[in-house]
Amino acid sequence: MARILVTGGAGFIGAALSAALAARGDQVIAFDRSDSPALARNRACFPEITFRPGEITEWPHLAAAFLGHRPEAVVHCAAIVGVVAAQASPAATFRVNVEGALSVFAASRLFGARRVINLSTEEIYGPFQAPEIDETHPCAPVGAYGISKFAVEQLARDDVRRHGLPILHLRTCWVYGPGLPRPRVPKTLLDAALAGRPLHLAKGADFRVDHVYIDDLVAGLLCALDAPRPRFDAYHIASGAAPTLGEIVAIVRDLVPGAEISAGPGGYDFAPGVSVVQKGALAAGRARDDLGYAPRFDMRAGLAAWIAARHAGED
Known part of the structure; x- marks a missing residue:
């Protein structure tokens, strides 16, 4: 049993991770600016989860949480997430994503944590130069979100060189599944299909991109926490495949008979005038070999699991 602090612990990923950690007996400190229905449900099931309110940009909040709980490991999920949100407020994005991460790293070091897992993103690469890329792909991020997350990785490496605290970066892609709050594919497609809306x-x-089911990401985070001697500081946690949006539409229509959903040809836009750069699949061989990570959900299996969760009232 370990004490693990999860920043962004009330969010989509943080709440799911907190539940998985508590289910295996770990003591979890879910640190976030406010509670959420998902985290409240998890706390009702698992007394091992403690909610600790606070802002990662406020040092007294962080210091009090670390001093009060003395976590042995930290999983840093808190961030302003996504290209559109970051583009709307670049200054706030850098304050939360960069300044906040630096404070988390400093608190982890000063209060005795033995490992930090930083949740990173494929946006640090910018346009993919191949249909499938590994962790050695050049980093040329485009826009405030990707640039801020790449800056965090680089600043963490400087911190490691100077102070020695292990910081691992898990780069994931488009995470989906029960609890996803953002109106993005495949959620928008599934919402319409299940509601009977065209x-x-x-x-x-x-458009192709690697979609990662939430259970696979959580499993990868657990692998990174448990790995005795990781050889690298960056790992892909992904499905290793990049279906087209057209293929995803076909899968949803097959899983939800009668669904009136479709997509026209061409690339994908996050929002009007905000196009997505060239993407593809993230090779996860390094995480498989070093961490023991093995994704369980391809796109069909992930969507089927999500539909089952909807029917069970879990989403």
Whole structure:
């Protein structure tokens, strides 16, 4: 049993991770600016989870949480997430994502944590130069979100060189599954199909990206926490495949008979005028060999699991 602090512990990923940690007997400190229904449900099931309110940009909040609980490991999930949100407020994005991460690293070091897991993103790469890339792909991020997350990785490496606290970066891709709050594919497609609403996307059917089911990401985070001697400081936690949006539409229509959903040809836009750069699949061989990570959900299996969770009232 370990004491583990999860920043962003009330969020989509943080709440799911907190439940998985508590289920195996760990003591979890879920640190976030406010509670959430998902975290409240998890706390009702697991007394091992403690909610600790606070802002990662406020040092007294962080210091009090670390001093009060003395976590042995930290999983840093808190961030302003996504290209559109970051583009809307670049200054706030850098304050939360960069300044906040530096404070988390400093608190981890000063209060005796033995390992930090930093949740990173494929956005640090910018446009993919191949259909499938590994962790050695050049980093040329585009926009405030990717640049801020790449800055965090680089500043963490400097921190490790100067102070020695192990900081691992888990780069994941488009995470989906029960609890996803953002109106993004495949959620928008599934929402429309299950509600019996027609939905036609004018473009995007040719766009490819690695979609990672939430249970696989959580499993990868647990692997990174438990790995005795990781050889690298960066690992992909992904499915290793990049279906097109058109293929995803076809899967949803097969899983939800009668669904009136479709997508026109071309690339995908996050929002009007905000196009997604070239993407693809993230090779996860390094995480498999070093961490023992093995994704269980391809796109069909993940969507089927999500639909089952909806029917069971878990989403």
